[in-house]
Amino acid sequence: MSHTSTATPAAFPLTIHPHWRAAAEARGFGILQRVKDRYHLLLSCKACGATHMSKIFVVMNSQPQCPRCIEARWQADAEAAGLQWAGRDPQSRHHGFYIADCRHRLRRQFELIKRAAAGTCDVRCELCQQQKEQEEAEAQGWELIGPDPDGGPNYRLYRHPECGHEQRVARANMQTGRFGCGLCGEDWPAAPSHLYAMQFKLLNGTCLVKLGFSRNPDSRLRHQLLKHRDLDAKILKTVPMATGQLALQTEKRLHAKLQAGFPDLVAPPDLYAGELRVKSEVYFADAAQVIFAMLDAIEPEEDS
Structure with missing residues (x-):
């Protein structure tokens, strides 16, 4: 009595059509076999050799993405951004984990790290x-x-x-430090202040001086007036004033004298607009001695 062996039929067709292979090759992949069901193929990446499963529809109508190549790009972006790649976030397809130089673990969007790698933004811990x-x-x-x-x-x-x-x-x-406590601090009109004379040397070599007032002249110079931190600038003279209100009133009086008596020494705003964050009350260097004399005359008034 003879027995005929019969192969179990596949649960889905195994045929790989030539136009599928052509489409896959054009997109950088080879087709190894059909898997899972009649809609899926097992692809081999021409760039790295890794395999992954893809729908036939994707192969025919768009660009398949190799998971290993994608992760390699994420890792390269991390290194270019000064970070260490620590894996993707399983809870979000848009996020990954990274180790910063400080050894803290960061969770960031892939797109943010790509921008950081290109130098258009920073990644902070x-x-x-x-x-x-x-x-x-x-x-x-x-x-x-x-x-x-x-x-x-x-x-x-x-x-x-x-x-x-x-x-x-x-x-x-x-x-x-340019602020005060809203409960126990003094408002600027009542707080001690200073008149000051400052000198600036513009990039074109022009020297200018400014007369003004501030609770903290050094902070005013370094953090408010200069558009470029490397601009040659210094404080020439300061005069302590009992209150900000008195400093303001005195400053206005001195500017009125300067502008009325020495109009040719007033510097035009267009000259310094690109380097200073003020629009007026700046003078040519020849005004320095006049300003010094005015400030010297104030000191005895404040001491009396």
């Missing part, structure tokens, strides 16, 4: 950034609480330990 901002606050006698409750990207919420007052402050102002 939140933990290190928070520590830096806390140190900035401590240097001014404050404590960092957290982000701005109103959502301002340039503001933070701080606490003044001396009185417990909590206050929104621009981070730039916290860095330079």
